[in-house]
Amino acid sequence: MQIGVDVGGTNTDGVIMSDGKVLVSDKKVTTSNVGDGVFNVIKSVLEKGKISSDKISSVMVGTTHFTNALVERKKLQKIAAIRLSLPAADSLEQMIGWPKDLISTLSPKKYFAKGGYEVDGREISPLDEDEINKIIDDIGNSDINSIAVNSVYSPLNSTMEEKTAELISKKLPNIKISLSHAIGKVGLIERENATIINAALAGLAEEIIEAFESALQNLNINAPLYISQNDGTLMLPNKVKSYPVLTFACGPTNSMRGAAFLSGLDESVIVDIGGTTTDIGYIKQGFPRQSAVATDVGGVRTNFRMPDIVSIGLGGGSIVRENGNKIGPDSVGYLLTEKAKVFGGDTLTATDIAVAKYNLDIGDPSLVINIDKSLIDNSKKQFTKLLEDSIDKMKTSSEEVPAIFVGGGTIINKEKVKGISELIIPDNFAVANAVGAALGQVSGEVDRVFHYDKLGRDKTIENAKLEAKEKAKEAGAIEKTIEVMEINENPLAYLPGRSVRLQIKAIGDLENI
Amino acid sequence: MDKLTLDNLEDFLRGTAFLGTGGGGDPYVGGLMLRQELEKGTDCKIIKGSEVDDNDLIIPIAVMGAPTVIVERLPNAKSCIKALRKMEELMGKKAAALIGAEAGGINGTLPFILSSYTGLPVIDGDGMGRAFPELQMCTFGVYGVNCSPLIVRDEKDNEIIINAENNHAAEMFARVICMQMGTKSEIALYPMTGKQMKDTAVHHTCTLAYEIGRSIREARDTGKSPLNGIIDYFKTSFDKRYCKLLFEGKVTDLLRETTDGWAKGTVKLTSLTDSSKEMTVQLQNEFLIALVDNKPVAMVPDLICLVDLETAEPITAEAVKYGQRVHVIGVSVPANMRTKEALDTFGPVPFKVYDKYIPIEEIS
Numbered sequence: 001m002q003i004g005v006d007v008g009g010t011n012t013d014g015v016i017m018s019d020g021k022v023l024v025s026d027k028k029v030t031t032s033n034v035g036d037g038v039f040n041v042i043k044s045v046l047e048k049g050k051i052s053s054d055k056i057s058s059v060m061v062g063t064t065h066f067t068n069a070l071v072e073r074k075k076l077q078k079i080a081a082i083r084l085s086l087p088a089a090d091s092l093e094q095m096i097g098w099p100k101d102l103i104s105t106l107s108p109k110k111y112f113a114k115g116g117y118e119v120d121g122r123e124i125s126p127l128d129e130d131e132i133n134k135i136i137d138d139i140g141n142s143d144i145n146s147i148a149v150n151s152v153y154s155p156l157n158s159t160m161e162e163k164t165a166e167l168i169s170k171k172l173p174n175i176k177i178s179l180s181h182a183i184g185k186v187g188l189i190e191r192e193n194a195t196i197i198n199a200a201l202a203g204l205a206e207e208i209i210e211a212f213e214s215a216l217q218n219l220n221i222n223a224p225l226y227i228s229q230n231d232g233t234l235m236l237p238n239k240v241k242s243y244p245v246l247t248f249a250c251g252p253t254n255s256m257r258g259a260a261f262l263s264g265l266d267e268s269v270i271v272d273i274g275g276t277t278t279d280i281g282y283i284k285q286g287f288p289r290q291s292a293v294a295t296d297v298g299g300v301r302t303n304f305r306m307p308d309i310v311s312i313g314l315g316g317g318s319i320v321r322e323n324g325n326k327i328g329p330d331s332v333g334y335l336l337t338e339k340a341k342v343f344g345g346d347t348l349t350a351t352d353i354a355v356a357k358y359n360l361d362i363g364d365p366s367l368v369i370n371i372d373k374s375l376i377d378n379s380k381k382q383f384t385k386l387l388e389d390s391i392d393k394m395k396t397s398s399e400e401v402p403a404i405f406v407g408g409g410t411i412i413n414k415e416k417v418k419g420i421s422e423l424i425i426p427d428n429f430a431v432a433n434a435v436g437a438a439l440g441q442v443s444g445e446v447d448r449v450f451h452y453d454k455l456g457r458d459k460t461i462e463n464a465k466l467e468a469k470e471k472a473k474e475a476g477a478i479e480k481t482i483e484v485m486e487i488n489e490n491p492l493a494y495l496p497g498r499s500v501r502l503q504i505k506a507i508g509d510l511e512n513i
Numbered sequence: 514m515d516k517l518t519l520d521n522l523e524d525f526l527r528g529t530a531f532l533g534t535g536g537g538g539d540p541y542v543g544g545l546m547l548r549q550e551l552e553k554g555t556d557c558k559i560i561k562g563s564e565v566d567d568n569d570l571i572i573p574i575a576v577m578g579a580p581t582v583i584v585e586r587l588p589n590a591k592s593c594i595k596a597l598r599k600m601e602e603l604m605g606k607k608a609a610a611l612i613g614a615e616a617g618g619i620n621g622t623l624p625f626i627l628s629s630y631t632g633l634p635v636i637d638g639d640g641m642g643r644a645f646p647e648l649q650m651c652t653f654g655v656y657g658v659n660c661s662p663l664i665v666r667d668e669k670d671n672e673i674i675i676n677a678e679n680n681h682a683a684e685m686f687a688r689v690i691c692m693q694m695g696t697k698s699e700i701a702l703y704p705m706t707g708k709q710m711k712d713t714a715v716h717h718t719c720t721l722a723y724e725i726g727r728s729i730r731e732a733r734d735t736g737k738s739p740l741n742g743i744i745d746y747f748k749t750s751f752d753k754r755y756c757k758l759l760f761e762g763k764v765t766d767l768l769r770e771t772t773d774g775w776a777k778g779t780v781k782l783t784s785l786t787d788s789s790k791e792m793t794v795q796l797q798n799e800f801l802i803a804l805v806d807n808k809p810v811a812m813v814p815d816l817i818c819l820v821d822l823e824t825a826e827p828i829t830a831e832a833v834k835y836g837q838r839v840h841v842i843g844v845s846v847p848a849n850m851r852t853k854e855a856l857d858t859f860g861p862v863p864f865k866v867y868d869k870y871i872p873i874e875e876i877s
Binding site: 087088089090091092093096097118119120122124125152153186187188189282289291301308392393394395501 | 541542545546548549579581582584585586587588589590591626667668669695696763834835836837838
């Protein structure tokens with residue numbers, strides 16, 4: 001049996017799953033010490049399901065904690081950033097264009113050193129160990145405990161970044177090191193930004209992972225712990241300690257994956273309705289479609305792998321105004337059970353409209369019995385239109401596709417809207433995110449420039465596939481379950497030798513599921 | 514517009530992305546480099562072409578290479594300065610002003626970066642009025658300015674001076690050298706007199722970029738449709754342009770491939786209101802021709818710009834994705850980009866997308 005947990009800003013959800021079925025689920029409040037919330041919800045599902053902790057084979061946790069820490073500028077660490085590029089790429093310093101308050105929180109020390117690669121693999125200049133050692137000494141004399149290292153074209157060749165890490169560890173064995181090739185793709189500035197964010201989160205990562213681990217210990221669970229990453233696959237705790245930034249955006253990914261699983265569909269629109277917002281995405285082969293454009297996180301441009309979603313200000317707590325002609329984008333949020341009419345409050349919300357329209361048994365339905373029918377109809381029209389527009393944005397063709405509705409706010413819509421062939425509200429829709437976390441799959445990725453002239457296209461792709469599969473295996477996947485799920489071929493204009501950037505991802509099930 | 518400052522930078526960058534017509538490289542990196550220098554308290558003076566003496570030396574500076582490489586290797590300011598100084602040395606004269614080789618994309622920002630370091634003013638104009646992929650596709654060259662001597666250099670101070678038989682040959686040699694330098698080089702080219710600049714440049718394109726960017730922002734800020742912001746702007750723009758919404762649709766197919774050494778591709782769009790109506794946009798780094806039901810509605814050198822349906826933010830060819838909802842906008846180019854000589858260099862025929870040029874006003 002597996003436990004899936006989703007630590008959101010407001011609620012911590014938990015499920016226990018076995019043989020592809022949800023046995024039991026629950027929701028608890030997210031605590032300021034996130035370990036307590038995780039402890040509470042796991043304890044509760046074990047008790048509700050009368051399941052002994054030694055039956056648990058793995059625990060998967062998805063958390064928005066790191067994203068929130070960046071957005072709220074909390075518990076971030078001071079950093080040093082080293083760019084290996086000289087004599088190139090020195091006209092633009094690190095962190096230009098970042099929000100000022102974030103720069104002062106990180107009070108960065110910035111360094112440039114010789115190194116880096118050309119697009120064809122040649123060295124821009126060789127790494128100069130003396131130069132690097134001087135930088136390390138300088139950092140060693142400061143109060144900085146975390147270093148981001150970024151070399152030009154590290155996604156093509158990570159050797160110089162790794163060598164630099166080795167030199168750092170020799171002199172400063174306890175310092176945290178973030179290497180850009182493990183985090184981002186081609187695009188020096190975006191990758192460097194993500195690496196610096198990662199370095200700033202390194203201390204917090206240790207703390208959070210230890211809190212999760214001690215929660216499991218206190219519950220006598222000896223099963224391995226896995227953490228969700230932004231593409232819906234899992235990481236081991238040690239990797240999260242080094243690369244917390246890879247957890248960004250795992251929340252929407254998990255709820256989409258969970259929705260696909262609960263409904264049994266692997267291609268559809270997913271509508272995740274929460275208290276304040278609705279995220280709409282698209283699932284293909286059970287995984288969210290990824291965004292193609294640069295994404296801003298906490299005001300910083302990055303090139304993370306992020307699910308392609310549209311977020312709209314519509315949720316169960318959205319405030320209804322102007323006789324139903326305006327809904328949201330503001331919401332009563334987590335105060336729904338105080339402020340909404342059905343709970344005796346004075347604010348008309350989308351939940352009140354749903355209770356009145358569908359005669360739902362939520363709060364005290366008699367409190368909304370007198371709502372004018374035209375108001376109900378107007379509101380209904382408004383949110384149907386909001387949903388229809390956003391669903392249309394996510395579809396690639398005009399053909400109708402099924403839509404799966406999940407999330408706590410799902411109750412506000414029970415009808416099929418335009419553009420979808422079928423409306424599906426699966427069992428356990430409210431904890432789809434925790435289910436998504438429990439769907440333990442691990443991945444291996446290859447993302448480099450290849451030259452088809454050497455081996456030809458077919459052979460080159462075949463080799464790259466094998467490399468991705470090998471990486472999935474290293475990450476813990478059972479060999480026979482590993483499949484290639486994504487191949488992206490991007491020809492590079494102007495380059496000789498039929499150069500192509502190949503991105504290949506292989507995924508597989510974890511051993512103990 | 515008489516200077517570029519932190520206050521008008523964002524509007525200017527949005528406008529250069531628009532004028533890039535899908536190509537020219539993402540101005541983001543150039544924008545950051547400019548921001549870094551402007552934050553130090555410098556500003557960049559912009560002057561009209563008519564403000565310089567006929568005998569002054571004007572030097573265009575650009576970064577050459579693949580946009581996908583430039584985002585990793587970054588343009589180098591020191592190398593740009595050295596290219597400028599070398600060109601001055603070859604001409605035996607100091608430059609009076611800088612000018613952009615192209616108005617769209619990253620090269621729209623480059624003269625300003627150099628200006629922030631050298632204090633030289635930037636001419637309000639350029640040699641393409643948009644973005645094009647090759648050095649000879651430039652009004653300077655079309656009207657008789659020699660691309661050579663062409664200085665191609667990098668941060669390691671590899672510096673090659675090309676004197677070619679014609680501008681097309683200059684492009685071919687420079688491209689090979691650029692690849693050897695890592696597919697990113699700083700270049701100084703088309704050295705010219707004030708008189709030649711006045712006669713051959715596409716004028717006022719820096720102001721145009723800024724005003725396009727501003728019209729989009731102001732429409733957003735006041736709750737108007739940003740699309741109408743653009744269209745209304747061109748009705749009253751100082752530089753008379755014909756502007757039209759060509760299509761409102763959703764990206765339903767996307768094909769990118771390398772053919773003859775180019776990033777070529779096709780974007781298919783389906784109308785939001787009538788799903789039987791389709792637009793096809795062909796691209797070769799930039800958007801070159803837009804067809805509705807196989808009939809052209811706009812073609813190069815007229816501008817074909819894809820902008821986000823709601824925000825009107827310009828979309829580069831690399832950022833186009835499935836399901837995106839966009840407006841396709843067509844804008845006419847000035848007369849000196851539509852003469853026979855100009856069209857023979859950068860019209861639909863040399864790009865092999867259509868057998869003759871039809872101005873946007875006449876076909877849509």
